[in-house]
Amino acid sequence: xxxxxxxxxxxxxxxxxxxxxxxxxxxxGAAIIAIVVALGILAPVLGLTDPNESSMDILVxxxxxxxxxxxxxxxxxxxxxxYGARVSLLVGLGVGIFATVVGVPIGVLAGYTRGKxxxxxxxxxxxxxxxxxxILALLITAIVGSTAENIAIVLGFxxxxxxxxxxxxxxxxxxxxxxVEAARASGGSAFWIMWRHILPNVVRIISAQFSITVxxxxxSSASLSFLGLGVxxxxxxxxxxxxxxxxYLSFMPLMSIAPGAAVTLTxxxxxxxxxxxx
Amino acid sequence: xxxxxxxxxxxxxxxxxxxxxxxxxxxxxxxRYDAGGxxxxxxxxxxxxxxxGEVVALVGESGSGKSTIGHALMGxxxxxxxxxxxxxxxxxxxxxxxxxxxxxxDREMQRIRGNDVSIIFxxxxxxxxPLHTIGHQVSEAILAHKRISRREARERALYFLRHLGLxxxxxxxxxxxxxxxxxxxxxxxxxxxLSCDANLLIADEATTALxxxxxxxxxxxxxxxxKESRMTILFITHDLGVVAEMADRAVVLYAGQIVELAxxxxxxxxxxxxxxxxxxxxxxxxxxxxxxxxxxxxxxxRAPSALDAVTGCSFHPRCPRAIDACKTDMPALxxxxxxxxxxxxxxxxxxxxxxxERAAAFR
Numbered sequence: 088x089x090x091x092x093x094x095x096x097x098x099x100x101x102x103x104x105x106x107x108x109x110x111x112x113x114x115x116g117a118a119i120i121a122i123v124v125a126l127g128i129l130a131p132v133l134g135l136t137d138p139n140e141s142s143m144d145i146l147v148x149x150x151x152x153x154x155x156x157x158x159x160x161x162x163x164x165x166x167x168x169x170y171g172a173r174v175s176l177l178v179g180l181g182v183g184i185f186a187t188v189v190g191v192p193i194g195v196l197a198g199y200t201r202g203k204x205x206x207x208x209x210x211x212x213x214x215x216x217x218x219x220x221x222i223l224a225l226l227i228t229a230i231v232g233s234t235a236e237n238i239a240i241v242l243g244f245x246x247x248x249x250x251x252x253x254x255x256x257x258x259x260x261x262x263x264x265x266x267v268e269a270a271r272a273s274g275g276s277a278f279w280i281m282w283r284h285i286l287p288n289v290v291r292i293i294s295a296q297f298s299i300t301v302x303x304x305x306x307s308s309a310s311l312s313f314l315g316l317g318v319x320x321x322x323x324x325x326x327x328x329x330x331x332x333x334x335y336l337s338f339m340p341l342m343s344i345a346p347g348a349a350v351t352l353t354x355x356x357x358x359x360x361x362x363x364x365x
Numbered sequence: 366x367x368x369x370x371x372x373x374x375x376x377x378x379x380x381x382x383x384x385x386x387x388x389x390x391x392x393x394x395x396x397r398y399d400a401g402g403x404x405x406x407x408x409x410x411x412x413x414x415x416x417x418g419e420v421v422a423l424v425g426e427s428g429s430g431k432s433t434i435g436h437a438l439m440g441x442x443x444x445x446x447x448x449x450x451x452x453x454x455x456x457x458x459x460x461x462x463x464x465x466x467x468x469x470x471d472r473e474m475q476r477i478r479g480n481d482v483s484i485i486f487x488x489x490x491x492x493x494x495p496l497h498t499i500g501h502q503v504s505e506a507i508l509a510h511k512r513i514s515r516r517e518a519r520e521r522a523l524y525f526l527r528h529l530g531l532x533x534x535x536x537x538x539x540x541x542x543x544x545x546x547x548x549x550x551x552x553x554x555x556x557x558x559l560s561c562d563a564n565l566l567i568a569d570e571a572t573t574a575l576x577x578x579x580x581x582x583x584x585x586x587x588x589x590x591x592k593e594s595r596m597t598i599l600f601i602t603h604d605l606g607v608v609a610e611m612a613d614r615a616v617v618l619y620a621g622q623i624v625e626l627a628x629x630x631x632x633x634x635x636x637x638x639x640x641x642x643x644x645x646x647x648x649x650x651x652x653x654x655x656x657x658x659x660x661x662x663x664x665x666x667r668a669p670s671a672l673d674a675v676t677g678c679s680f681h682p683r684c685p686r687a688i689d690a691c692k693t694d695m696p697a698l699x700x701x702x703x704x705x706x707x708x709x710x711x712x713x714x715x716x717x718x719x720x721x722e723r724a725a726a727f728r
Contacts, residue, residue, distance in 0.1 A: 269493070
């Protein structure tokens with residue numbers, strides 16, 4: 088047999104503490120989200136006041152008893168902000184999962200097959216993108232009713248075209264790669280090529296987009312709540328809290344600012360994770 | 366699943382008279398690209414027969430249509446809606462059935478790819494998916510056609526990698542493409558191409574992207590494999606050195622047409638078409654710079670873009686021996702002696718001229 092003279096390249100160095108692609112931005116984002124998630128999950132064991140328990144202390148300012156004061160029903164604002172993370176995160180993740188599960192296969196299919204299927208999908212995507220997402224969500228939520236599940240599905244439904252469009256663009260560039268042609272040449276089926284060769288190469292962008300979709304979901308669900316189409320009371324919800332606090336803004340600003348800051352911080356965390364510049 | 370399928374089979378060695386049986390019959394192959402309203406005729410009326418166990422080289426400049434022919438045979442042009450392929454390519458498949466590769470449906474073509482015809486691409490650096498290990502990719506190629514278990518496919522993959530002279534094949538199985546050198550990757554690509562015992566291997570500029578030493582190794586390897594398995598190779602290249610080394614017959618393409626077809630030895634000894642002569646003259650020779658009066662001759666002008674329609678012989682604008690008739694009359698592909706074809710109006714005259722010239726020089 089022919090002698091082999093070329094040698095195997097040396098194995099790569101062990102990965103450093105910070106894996107590649109995890110930029111400072113992403114680290115900060117991940118830290119914020121980790122804290123928010125931990126607080127949301129651990130809320131019942133943190134020894135907080137019951138978020139739904141009314142007391143005689145109505146509209147009391149911040150103090151040792153109530154760190155962020157109480158609302159018009161005498162409920163502890165701080166406790167409600169912490170508990171509010173639960174609904175927000177669940178809705179946000181629901182939106183992300185729905186948009187990804189629907190958008191990614193459609194995007195891959197459109198990008199890989201091109202032709203008529205692609206044309207049809209692109210038209211639908213453009214239709215969605217042309218409509219203002221929040222107004223559409225508002226409309227549908229008003230029709231189907233605002234439970235947490237409904238809100239997640241509705242927001243996911245208005246968000247999947249964005250994911251699909253992004254994935255499609257990436258797939259179009261990946262499908263031209265020589266290894267895709269090589270995979271075809273070795274007799275691979277279209278499904279196998281999409282699954283084994285295309286999808287793994289767009290995972291990065293899918294994960295970034297997932298994170299951004301979650302951020303959108305949290306922000307939009309807060310917006311819906313603020314507009315009165317949120318999760319029904321008494322469940323603590325950031326958007327609803329901002330809305331209720333707005334009436335007392337002049338003398339109890341923390342009632343709106345605390346949940347508002349929670350939304351801002353959480354959304355920022357997810358955006359930082361999804362940020363592309365590393 | 367039969368028992369024979371599950372065992373690793375040695376590369377096939379077939380008896381009989383290999384050079385007589387037709388494996389592939391290419392009839393009137395034409396390929397048109399639609400480029401923004403313009404039709405580009407990349408391949409025009411190519412007829413070619415490949416015998417079992419034969420190595421045929423397709424030679425030509427960039428844009429002569431040689432790679433397009435390879436891709437057409439693999440059915441890879443189907444993925445581009447702007448390409449129209451005409452003609453017939455009848456291949457004797459492993460199951461004994463002759464199929465027209467240009468007429469069968471996509472599903473059938475998928476079964477042929479890698480199984481009956483396989484291809485090695487020019488760019489080993491980008492022909493492997495960076496995300497999967499070598500072992501995985503070779504096994505996948507095997508699993509695409511053989512109904513065997515994952516473990517058996519891996520064993521078979523390992524067998525082929527070892528057979529192709531990969532140093533430390535067991536280790537290489539778990540490596541990712543970026544950890545291998547170009548030569549190694551090309552060996553992996555060849556392993557993938559051979560792993561299902563295809564009868565026809567298309568080597569599409571398989572050595573072009575490699576450096577000279579590795580190139581020599583790969584050619585040597587392909588020669589050894591060809592001898593051993595008696596597979597048919599269609600060697601697409603622009604390197605005449607490779608042609609001389611590898612091929613039994615050579616086909617010279619110019620502007621999508623066959624302009625000369627000859628057994629390799631006769632082609633180099635006595636090229637009939639002025640284009641072939643010019644190509645051979647354009648090979649630099651070792652020590653030539655010290656030879657008095659020697660000048661490396663290029664071919665003036667450049668290969669015609671398939672967009673501009675050239676009347677007459679497509680080579681006439683660059684041909685040093687063109688006459689007026691060449692500008693208007695399209696030469697046909699004529700038989701020129703034993704198993705030779707040439708497309709030139711003046712080949713007989715020119716052969717006479719050259720012969721007397723040589724004789725004069727000898728005297």
